[in-house]
Amino acid sequence: MIERPQDQAEEEVVVPSVEKDEQRFEDTLRPRRFDDYIGQEEIKTNLLLAIQAAQKRLESLDHVLLYGPPGLGKTTLAGVIGNEMSSNVKITSGPAVERAGDLASMLTNLQDGDILFIDEVHRLPRTVEEILYPAMEDYVIDIMLGKGPTAQSLRLDLPRFTIIAATTRFGALSSPFRDRFGHIHRLDYYNEPEIEKIINRSARLMGLTIDKSAAAELAHRARLTPRIANRLLKRVRDYAQVHADGIVTKDLVHKALDLLQVDSLGLDPNDRRVLMAIIENFSGGPAGVDAIAAATSEERQTIEDVYEPYLIQLGLLERTTRGRKVTPKAYLHLGVEPPADNASLKLV
């Protein structure tokens, strides 16, 4: 069993969840228009077309479902859609809506053309989700008045609104719910040149001077994820402020990221811990997610939603029918001798 690192120096800098303070920082860097939004080209083209068509018809936009790993810009995209449509965007999240009545009051307070953004939509309680079905399809909600045999149902008309929902777990949504979205888009990891552009844009907005090679190095270690790129940029800025004259060079990026223990592929101590757990406890796998979660003291969901997608994307981890398996590339990266009987290695 591999323990969680105790040392607080091993801060979780590459886990793309959002804390409050960081939220404010992220908000200042968020693009507001498609023209400023870098990457996700196909999604932008499709959404822009849908927006222009809806505007020509003087209609609200069909409901939009955005899914994919955390930190890739689902919330940012919802804000961009709102701006491009000149719509008010009200924001809520799955866990924040506890009762059907909460959602009913949000919906009845919307105006024609408003957007309701629901983050982490897979965490909406099922009873709340069911209220959304007629609301999304026919712009009505049925409210129950009273209880027991005298209870009556009252149907209320709703304005023409748009739901934009975001989730890291598409598979956790029921199919009747998914079917009610007119636009379903999966956000994928960015490529390094796109991340580099995002870093340069953010540096400009932060008034920071960054070398071309420094931006490229940072892009290489940012897990192909804008939120992490911006987070690392902020840490590098701190380092530059204290140890240099404020100009960010490649050498400085190396030093700042080495201090954060973010390695040459952008892995942090937690990613390496997941890989090492599979190597040390399960001879490199295959191992089930629950077993990996137990060995690393992480939640299954965190392994599935946060660590695994990027490790798979990098080709360090494989998902097989019998579980997760560490690849030869991972052994090489970690500098660990692979087991002699590893069949996949005999082939190379």
Ligand code: ADE
């Ligand atoms: N900041 C975060 N995500 C971004 C994106 N996709 N384009 C530009 N800036 C961003």
